[in-house]
Amino acid sequence: MRRLVAAFFAAVLLASPTALAEGKHYADPAAAAKVCKSPVVWVNPNSGVYHLPGSRYYGTTKDGFYMCQKAAEAAGNRQAEGH
Numbered sequence: 001m002r003r004l005v006a007a008f009f010a011a012v013l014l015a016s017p018t019a020l021a022e023g024k025h026y027a028d029p030a031a032a033a034k035v036c037k038s039p040v041v042w043v044n045p046n047s048g049v050y051h052l053p054g055s056r057y058y059g060t061t062k063d064g065f066y067m068c069q070k071a072a073e074a075a076g077n078r079q080a081e082g083h
Contacts (some may be wrong), residue, residue, distance in 0.1 A: 023074070025065040029053075036068035043067045043077055050077045 026032040
């Protein structure tokens with residue numbers, strides 16, 4: 001049974017390289033934009049909040065990284081209030 005489950009997940013991951021790329025963290029928004037189908041957001045891992053481009057804290061918090069919006073939400077982050 002474990003082999004069947006492992007084979008299923010391997011097939012899903014191999015079939016969707018974009019999904020893998022969208023889940024990565026990036027230091028540069030241009031690198032993230034090359035693979036993201038959703039907007040590139042700035043994620044603050046300490047607060048679990050992400051900021052949209054053009055917002056006050058986009059790319060400016062002490063800790064953080066760029067990520068695809070859909071992947072950030074899938075990882076449990078939420079959009080900052082006021083966007």
